[in-house]
Amino acid sequence: xxxxxxxxxxDTAVDLELRAERAESRRxxxxxxxxxxxxxxxxxxxxxxxxVYSFATRTRTGATALEGWNLDSWIRVFSGTPAQVFLRSLxxxxxxxxxxxxxxxxxxxxxxxxxxxxRAILLVLVMIPxxxxxxxxxxxxxxxxxxxxxxxxxxxxxGGEPVRIxxxxxxxxxxxxxxxxxxxxxxxxxxxxxxxxxxxxxxRDLYADxxxxxxxxxxxxxxxxxxxxxxxxxxPALGAYVTPxxxxxxxxxxxxxxxxxxxxxARNWPFGSALSVAVMFVMLxxxxxYFRKGGRTx
Amino acid sequence: MRExxxxxxxxxxxxxxxxWLVYLFFYAPIVVLAVFSFNDNSRVGVWTEPSLRWxxxxxxxxxIMRSISNTLIVAAISTAVSVVLGTAAAIxxxxxxxxxxxxLDGLLYLPIIIPDVTMAVMMLLFFVQAxxxxxxxxxxxxxxGLGSISLAxxxxxxxxxxxxxxxxxxxxxxxxxxxxxxxxATxxxxxxxxxxxxxxxxxxGGALLALTLSLDDVVVTSFVTGPGxxxxxxxxxxLVRREVSPLINAVSTAMLVASILLVxxxxxxxxxxxxxxxxxxxxxxxxxxxxxxxGRLSRVGADSGGLR
Numbered sequence: 001x002x003x004x005x006x007x008x009x010x011d012t013a014v015d016l017e018l019r020a021e022r023a024e025s026r027r028x029x030x031x032x033x034x035x036x037x038x039x040x041x042x043x044x045x046x047x048x049x050x051x052v053y054s055f056a057t058r059t060r061t062g063a064t065a066l067e068g069w070n071l072d073s074w075i076r077v078f079s080g081t082p083a084q085v086f087l088r089s090l091x092x093x094x095x096x097x098x099x100x101x102x103x104x105x106x107x108x109x110x111x112x113x114x115x116x117x118x119r120a121i122l123l124v125l126v127m128i129p130x131x132x133x134x135x136x137x138x139x140x141x142x143x144x145x146x147x148x149x150x151x152x153x154x155x156x157x158x159g160g161e162p163v164r165i166x167x168x169x170x171x172x173x174x175x176x177x178x179x180x181x182x183x184x185x186x187x188x189x190x191x192x193x194x195x196x197x198x199x200x201x202x203x204r205d206l207y208a209d210x211x212x213x214x215x216x217x218x219x220x221x222x223x224x225x226x227x228x229x230x231x232x233x234x235x236p237a238l239g240a241y242v243t244p245x246x247x248x249x250x251x252x253x254x255x256x257x258x259x260x261x262x263x264x265x266a267r268n269w270p271f272g273s274a275l276s277v278a279v280m281f282v283m284l285x286x287x288x289x290y291f292r293k294g295g296r297t298x
Numbered sequence: 299m300r301e302x303x304x305x306x307x308x309x310x311x312x313x314x315x316x317x318w319l320v321y322l323f324f325y326a327p328i329v330v331l332a333v334f335s336f337n338d339n340s341r342v343g344v345w346t347e348p349s350l351r352w353x354x355x356x357x358x359x360x361x362i363m364r365s366i367s368n369t370l371i372v373a374a375i376s377t378a379v380s381v382v383l384g385t386a387a388a389i390x391x392x393x394x395x396x397x398x399x400x401x402l403d404g405l406l407y408l409p410i411i412i413p414d415v416t417m418a419v420m421m422l423l424f425f426v427q428a429x430x431x432x433x434x435x436x437x438x439x440x441x442x443g444l445g446s447i448s449l450a451x452x453x454x455x456x457x458x459x460x461x462x463x464x465x466x467x468x469x470x471x472x473x474x475x476x477x478x479x480x481x482x483a484t485x486x487x488x489x490x491x492x493x494x495x496x497x498x499x500x501x502x503g504g505a506l507l508a509l510t511l512s513l514d515d516v517v518v519t520s521f522v523t524g525p526g527x528x529x530x531x532x533x534x535x536x537l538v539r540r541e542v543s544p545l546i547n548a549v550s551t552a553m554l555v556a557s558i559l560l561v562x563x564x565x566x567x568x569x570x571x572x573x574x575x576x577x578x579x580x581x582x583x584x585x586x587x588x589x590x591x592x593g594r595l596s597r598v599g600a601d602s603g604g605l606r
Contacts, residue, residue: 027485028394035387035456036402042453043409046424050416053423107320110313122317124565129324131561133514135531136550139538140327143334146542148342150330178323210306239413241517246538256517259415263422263521273423276416287411 054274062267073274082258082275089255092169093237096176097230100184103177104229108188109218112195123189130182138246141175142166145247167249175247176237183236184229191225192218231290235283255279328554335547342542352548361533362549369529371444372519373512376451381505383452384459388500389493391460392467393475409457418521421450425522442524450522451512458511459504466500506564510557 057068076082111122129137144151145166152163165171195218203213241256250257259279262272334342338349356362387406391399409417429440474496478488494501516531523532530553537546 025394025396028390029396029398031394032387032390032402035383035390035460036405038383038452038456039405039409042424042449043420044405046420046453047408049423049427050420103316103320106313106316110317113310113313125321126324127561128558129328131510132328132557133531133550133553135514135516135535135538136331136553137328139534139542139546139550140331142538143331143342143542143547144327146342148542150334153344178327181320181324210309235411235413239415241415242535245535250539256413256415259419260517263419269423272419276413276419279413280416283411283413 050273051277053270054277056270056273058268058270064269073268073271076271077274077278085253085255085258086278088252089238092173092176092254093234093240095173096180096237097184097234099173099177100181100233101226101230104181104184104188105226108185108192108225111189112192119193126182126185126189130186134179135242138175138179138243141171141178142246145171145174166247167251169248169252172244172248172254175243176240179240179243180233180237183232187228187232188222188225191222191228195221228290231286235286238282239279331547332551332554335544335551337544337547340544342544342547352544353552355545356548356552359545361528362530364526365528365530365533368444368527369513369531372447372451372529373509375448376455376512377505377508379448380452380455380459380508381501384456384504384508385463385497385501387456387460388463388467389489392464393472406457406460409454410461414517417450417454418518421446421453421518422521442522443527446522446524447519447527447529450518451515454518455508455511458507459501462504462507463497463500466497466503470496502564502567506560510560513557 052066053064054073055069055071057065057070057072059065077086111119111126114122143149145163146152147162147164147166149163156162165174199221200213200217203217204210208216239256240254241260244250244254245257248254250261253261255275259272259275262268262275266272334345335352336348336350337345338351339346391403391406412420425442425446433439470493475488475492478492479485483491514531515529516535519529520532520535523529530549534546534549534553537543
């Protein structure tokens with residue numbers, strides 16, 4: 001008798017606890033509900049619409065008929081010109097990433113090895129371009145590079161040739177590196193700054209020379225920063241629209257402006273939708289890589 | 299750091315030289331642009347004499363002034379809404395466990411990862427469909443404009459705010475809010491008096507990020523803008539594609555100054571609220587407060603990075 005009363009009391013206690021836990025978890029869900037609802041309505045649904053559109057038909061007039069579902073747009077993504085645009089953009093994004101890495105690593109290393117006070121100042125100096133308007137920074141590059149710009153006039157005044165770099169692939173490349181290099185520097189710096197330097201000391205104590213210690217200790221330990229920075233540069237560089245449009249003059253087309261033109265000039269929405277979904281998949285793969293290789297440690 | 303890990307003098311000098319060259323690369327274009335915005339000559343590259351002529355023209359340009367007010371309206375609305383929703387989402391994700399959380403977590407991250415162009419396409423097609431549906435139901439035809447731009451900006455800003463606030467929440471001691479609950483504070487009191495003050499730097503950082511993203515956005519906005527609702531970046535982008543002109547130089551310089559001011563204000567704000575909340579960033583290993591701030595900002599930057 002006593003035993004069963006005790007058991008019921010214990011059960012009730014467990015029950016109450018469970019109920020409290022459930023109420024708590026319901027509260028947690030409800031707190032976030034407005035945001036989740038918003039994202040489902042204004043993000044998940046639009047995403048679904050784009051996927052649906054990529055299987056729709058383009059009519060003669062350039063309108064989109066939501067019937068006669070087919071794979072035409074998807075087949076076109078992997079053929080001829082679109083595939084070339086894809087490859088060109090991949091190559092450009094890869095080049096941007098590698099060049100940014102080459103210049104950012106010694107730069108981040110330099111900042112990380114300064115005194116704390118100096119480091120703070122140097123970092124703020126990186127932050128300013130990072131937070132500045134991207135469009136304006138790209139325009140500044142166009143202004144500088146133009147055949148009528150200060151650089152060109154300076155070169156002519158010194159008896160040289162006018163600078164003819166604007167509207168070439170080099171201008172786009174320089175513009176992308178200029179625009180996205182801070183995204184490389186910051187994670188690299190974060191990785192190097194929290195690096196356990198006593199490990200490097202240990203390597204030196206064991207008679208490793210500076211280069212060997214760097215190669216065997218510093219570099220491997222900063223790898224998460226390298227991966228994170230590379231992904232953070234690669235992703236926006238691949239989908240870049242503003243930079244090629246301003247510095248490349250839209251010719252040859254890169255992914256970003258190619259997609260935009262499907263909507264604004266070519267009026268082939270199903271094909272444009274298929275392209276956008278394809279780009280998104282490439283980004284998702286890159287991002288999964290990022291999270292696997294220590295992106296969260298930032 | 300000990301003697302043996304400091305780079306050798308020769309290497310160190312090389313690193314320094316490289317470092318300053320990188321800064322030159324970062325700053326030379328914007329400084330030259332700013333200087334030439336005060337140039338009187340309408341041939342952009344030729345310096346004649348300093349004047350404020352182009353700034354005068356900027357203020358007298360109706361289209362520019364209109365687009366500035368559009369930009370500010372959209373930025374204010376989208377920042378306010380996304381800060382509230384994003385902070386709530388961050389608390390819900392970081393402080394609670396519930397069914398379907400992982401799926402919603404993914405949904406919360408996706409807008410950060412997704413490329414600008416895809417987001418723009420999504421928003422355009424969504425509004426086209428939604429307006430068709432609405433017209434079919436009510437007979438009223440809605441148009442793209444400030445409303446659709448704000449809705450689109452909120453859609454990407456919620457996630458950025460949530461990421462920044464979550465980073466702050468993760469570094470916070472959960473015992474503090476539990477202590478408040480033990481002392482019979484209601485959940486709302488706990489939030490107002492304990493959680494919110496502690497995560498305030500994160501909320502402010504998220505707000506700054508949302509504001510900056512909204513003020514800077516070109517691609518998404520240009521897809522969902524309507525007649526008369528052009529924002530400043532979209533307007534400037536249209537000009538910039540075609541030409542280089544001293545007027546654009548002046549507008550660009552004004553935009554640069556605005557973003558630098560924003561960062562300065564936020565650094566000042568973070569310094570104050572960080573001090574008031576009595577938090578120390580132990581993981582930084584830096585005692586210098588400015589260094590902490592920069593470290594915090596860099597994490598925000600790295601988190602948000604790239605994405606837009």
